[in-house]
Amino acid sequence: MRVNNSRKKTDIEFFTHTLTGTKDTKMSTEDRYPFSEVEPKWQQTWRDTGVHKVDLDAPGDDKMYVLVMFSYPSSSKLHIGHWWNYGPTDTFARFKRMQGCNVFEPMGFDSFGLPAENYAIKVGTHPREVTESSIASIQEQLYAIGAMYDWDHSVITSRPEYYKWTQWLFLQLYKKGLAYQKDGMVNWCTSCQTVLANEQVQQDGSCERCGNIVIQKKMKQWYFRITDYADKLLEGLNDIDWPESTIKRQQNWIGRSEGANIRFALDAMPEEYIEVFTTRPDTVFGVTWIVLAPEHPLVSSLTTAEQKEAVNGYIEQAMRATDVERTSTTREKTGVFTGAYVRHPFTDKKIPIWIGDYVLGSYGTGAVMAVPAHDQRDFEFAEKYSLPMEVVIRPPHEMLEPEEMREAYTEPGMMVNSSNFNGLQSEVAKKVICEKLEDRNQGGLAVTYRMRDWSISRQRYWGAPIPVIYCDKCGVVPVPEKDLPVQLPDNVKEFRPKGTSPLGAVDEYMNVTCPECGGPARRDPDTMDTYVCSSFYHLRYLSSDKTGEAFDIERLKNWMPIDVYVGGADHSTGHLIYFRFITRFLHELGISPVEEPAKKLIHQGVIKHGGIKMSKSKGNVVNPDDFVANYGSDVFRMYLMFMGDYREGGDWSDEGITGIDRFINRIWRLVTHFGDGALDTGIPQKADYPKELYRTLHHTIKSVGEDLNNFAFNTAISRMMELVNEIYHWVGGDVQDSKVDQEAAKRLIQTLVTVLAPFAPHFSEEAWQRLGGKESIFTVKWPEFEEEALLQKTVTLIVQVNGKVRDRIEAPSDTDNETLKTMAMASDKVQSYLSEGTLRKAIVVPGKLVNLVIT
RNA sequence: GCCGGGGUGGCGGAAUUGGCAGACGCAGCGGACUCAAAAUCCGCCGAGGUUCACCCCUCGUGAGGGUUCGAGUCCCUCCCCCGGCACCA
Numbered sequence: 001m002r003v004n005n006s007r008k009k010t011d012i013e014f015f016t017h018t019l020t021g022t023k024d025t026k027m028s029t030e031d032r033y034p035f036s037e038v039e040p041k042w043q044q045t046w047r048d049t050g051v052h053k054v055d056l057d058a059p060g061d062d063k064m065y066v067l068v069m070f071s072y073p074s075s076s077k078l079h080i081g082h083w084w085n086y087g088p089t090d091t092f093a094r095f096k097r098m099q100g101c102n103v104f105e106p107m108g109f110d111s112f113g114l115p116a117e118n119y120a121i122k123v124g125t126h127p128r129e130v131t132e133s134s135i136a137s138i139q140e141q142l143y144a145i146g147a148m149y150d151w152d153h154s155v156i157t158s159r160p161e162y163y164k165w166t167q168w169l170f171l172q173l174y175k176k177g178l179a180y181q182k183d184g185m186v187n188w189c190t191s192c193q194t195v196l197a198n199e200q201v202q203q204d205g206s207c208e209r210c211g212n213i214v215i216q217k218k219m220k221q222w223y224f225r226i227t228d229y230a231d232k233l234l235e236g237l238n239d240i241d242w243p244e245s246t247i248k249r250q251q252n253w254i255g256r257s258e259g260a261n262i263r264f265a266l267d268a269m270p271e272e273y274i275e276v277f278t279t280r281p282d283t284v285f286g287v288t289w290i291v292l293a294p295e296h297p298l299v300s301s302l303t304t305a306e307q308k309e310a311v312n313g314y315i316e317q318a319m320r321a322t323d324v325e326r327t328s329t330t331r332e333k334t335g336v337f338t339g340a341y342v343r344h345p346f347t348d349k350k351i352p353i354w355i356g357d358y359v360l361g362s363y364g365t366g367a368v369m370a371v372p373a374h375d376q377r378d379f380e381f382a383e384k385y386s387l388p389m390e391v392v393i394r395p396p397h398e399m400l401e402p403e404e405m406r407e408a409y410t411e412p413g414m415m416v417n418s419s420n421f422n423g424l425q426s427e428v429a430k431k432v433i434c435e436k437l438e439d440r441n442q443g444g445l446a447v448t449y450r451m452r453d454w455s456i457s458r459q460r461y462w463g464a465p466i467p468v469i470y471c472d473k474c475g476v477v478p479v480p481e482k483d484l485p486v487q488l489p490d491n492v493k494e495f496r497p498k499g500t501s502p503l504g505a506v507d508e509y510m511n512v513t514c515p516e517c518g519g520p521a522r523r524d525p526d527t528m529d530t531y532v533c534s535s536f537y538h539l540r541y542l543s544s545d546k547t548g549e550a551f552d553i554e555r556l557k558n559w560m561p562i563d564v565y566v567g568g569a570d571h572s573t574g575h576l577i578y579f580r581f582i583t584r585f586l587h588e589l590g591i592s593p594v595e596e597p598a599k600k601l602i603h604q605g606v607i608k609h610g611g612i613k614m615s616k617s618k619g620n621v622v623n624p625d626d627f628v629a630n631y632g633s634d635v636f637r638m639y640l641m642f643m644g645d646y647r648e649g650g651d652w653s654d655e656g657i658t659g660i661d662r663f664i665n666r667i668w669r670l671v672t673h674f675g676d677g678a679l680d681t682g683i684p685q686k687a688d689y690p691k692e693l694y695r696t697l698h699h700t701i702k703s704v705g706e707d708l709n710n711f712a713f714n715t716a717i718s719r720m721m722e723l724v725n726e727i728y729h730w731v732g733g734d735v736q737d738s739k740v741d742q743e744a745a746k747r748l749i750q751t752l753v754t755v756l757a758p759f760a761p762h763f764s765e766e767a768w769q770r771l772g773g774k775e776s777i778f779t780v781k782w783p784e785f786e787e788e789a790l791l792q793k794t795v796t797l798i799v800q801v802n803g804k805v806r807d808r809i810e811a812p813s814d815t816d817n818e819t820l821k822t823m824a825m826a827s828d829k830v831q832s833y834l835s836e837g838t839l840r841k842a843i844v845v846p847g848k849l850v851n852l853v854i855t
Numbered sequence: 856g857c858c859g860g861g862g863u864g865g866c867g868g869a870a871u872u873g874g875c876a877g878a879c880g881c882a883g884c885g886g887a888c889u890c891a892a893a894a895u896c897c898g899c900c901g902a903g904g905u906u907c908a909c910c911c912c913u914c915g916u917g918a919g920g921g922u923u924c925g926a927g928u929c930c931c932u933c934c935c936c937c938g939g940c941a942c943c944a
Contacts, residue, residue: 367944645869804925841924853925
């Protein structure tokens, strides 16, 4: 590899120089930043002195909770994704700290879950061993990033001291009726042998964790009633500074639909009815049949004897189909007639009842009314089975005839063929119909959500046990809080999934006495979805040193909400909904002071390499270790920030990193040359520098600060590079022979290093000491810019003729528009253009330009 | 199909939100230093034309139209790439 070769050569040179003590060239051993000595030294010093420790009980006026999504210890190696996430976030956190905020930037491990368990099975060890050793190893490596994590306030979700509170949370939800059991269809991963939440099934119908096919299976499961919070979760989106795309995704995921429920009485049993949900009650007169989902509870009772065979055959076939097949838009809609009829609520017309697997049992009422003229799916269904069509909505300017229609008319319009509702516009009609239905007790306004309740039971070992006991006498008995945690037993012989939880085979675990009656009872053998663990970790970070309570409410009051939350957009409809839900729930319990956990959310972009997304399967993954070994941690993390916009992602280049390496070493040479002696605490004085340089210094301070607040690390680094380039022009390319005022140069470099510190913490700490600093640079205030230094006495304006740049003029910045215009017109270069026509107009933008319009 | 985000030199990417397109970096080219190379420092670096050269001119931000004194930026139509949702009645 190219990078290795060039670096090795330097190491050899370095070595030779040191050995022989050669000083005959101008470059000395000091000329390269000795990261391999500096970085471990400061990592150790920071650990020893506890400079990053935070007193959570003293939040101060300017608290700042910076949270980056914690990671899954799936291997014992830090990969580039960790650096990409943690490095820039830490730069932001350090910047805020230097600006005087009391910053809390915690780190922990989301350590329960399938990857560790699957890995443990593969290598034949215990999941706990795999997990704990990965955590120990990763935590050690995290020091290398140079982040200011305070490990006194960490969480590890697979430890009893954490999952005790996961179970406690379950019990609180249970008490409020928000945790319940339901026998229903669930997503079942055939390979992981466990249930998955909808959020864990990928678009192609495969398992998020292992990629294998997911089928539907009927099982008794625990659910959290997140649908109760659907509206609140929607409304909350208005109050937070989150990416537009994520807000949209959550809105779509929650999928609120307003419409009506309409009851159709059964023809054979008028006291029974089928209720449908529709968003188009205005089309009710166009109903020509209704369709039930195959799993609809009334199907078997209403199917006629003649149709029984056909219906049963159809259901059997439908149930065999996977959910992917059933919901594929390209699949032809199918159905079968039940032989039964309902009566139309307004016309009393007889309407046939069909079943069709494109109707989902889990959405709305599991039954729909078919209006083929105004719904595309119904239209196709009508064509296939030759069912009648009734036009009841007229487009603004034309009349529709059923036989001419090639597709359904789904836009709003005016009601026709709808008895005494004729002439109403769709939007009005919806309300009127709903009122009418309510009057007649035949339905009314209804709201339905696409989001389903959150299924949390997992038939796997490596998770937080569900704290529930089943007693023959008492039924479902929650484990009393005083008995928490329900410890995950170690003595499990077989972790391999087989359709039921491995815990079910551990008799010592399963057999308990009922907390209520003292009789024999059994535990729930399942464990909880790991998203439960991560739904409250942001609150537990603030209390993880407290063993007797879940949350230190006082601290929560002082520190919540999270000021900036950083993590992947892939969690948009998973974790990021769950943790909002649980925060809201805890808010209602009086625990969380806020309804919304995170004020601001930032998604890191995707790292590319060679123009394509970095991934194992593409084989283009960059191993951080190689580059950290060759360039050091600061250069590596800084290059990641420089590659591109943090939110957009960037394209890694093995060569590109040399740009940052050179930049750091350019500063290093300035530091080693001008850094002798004690620290001069003075700030750079205007008189000591060329006017432009002084201005650039303050401009840099200003724009780097603004950029950091915006997570615009790439442009911030560019600004610092510009300053360094300008400093070199001032001191002269050859630093050793520089004639500039030593003290003035030193003050300038001190300021530069302070600005740089959040980006390159080890480097800056070392540089600061060499410049004479005694305290850690992170106790130093990040510099403030002088507004006055940014002002220019004269400005350069461009002179345009008809929008094209023709000249530039220098003018005092307070010159009035009329004078600017005269000056522009006096320009030699402009004269020839002026003579070609007549001046029609002059646009003067002070400080920017003069545009002369000529025809 | 719907919802987001994009398309700018050889490459990664900037552009104060309508005001000098290409900051900064990589690569490349030239010079200084050196016996030499590396490193370092200085300079050049969108395309075309014109010119000994300095200058100067024309074109140029996926394509086409529009608004405007002025458009990478705003509007309309279209193409392509990335991510998400997708029979939700």
